[in-house]
Amino acid sequence: MKRNVRNFAMAMLGGLCGNVIYVHTLGDPTNYHWGRSLVFSCFMATTLVALQIYRQRKS
Numbered sequence: 001m002k003r004n005v006r007n008f009a010m011a012m013l014g015g016l017c018g019n020v021i022y023v024h025t026l027g028d029p030t031n032y033h034w035g036r037s038l039v040f041s042c043f044m045a046t047t048l049v050a051l052q053i054y055r056q057r058k059s
Contacts (some may be wrong), residue, residue, distance in 0.1 A: 003056070010052050011045040017042025 019043035026040070 007049050007052065010048045013050035014045030015041040018042070 019037050021044070022037050022040040
C-alpha cells in the first residue's frame with residue numbers, strides 16, 4: 001500500500017512539473033493547448049514513476 005501511495009504521489013508531482021515545464025519552456029502561455037500539455041505531463045509522470053521503481057528494485 002505504501003508503494004502505491006508513493007507511486008501516485010510521484011505521478012502527480014510529475015504531472016504538475018511536466019505541465020509547468022511545458023508551459024514555461026516549449027509552450028506559449030498566451031495560447032494554451034491542453035492536449036500537448038497533457039501528453040507532456042503524462043510522459044514526465046511516467047518517467048518519474050519508472051525511475052522510482054527502478055531505484056527501488058536496484059537497492
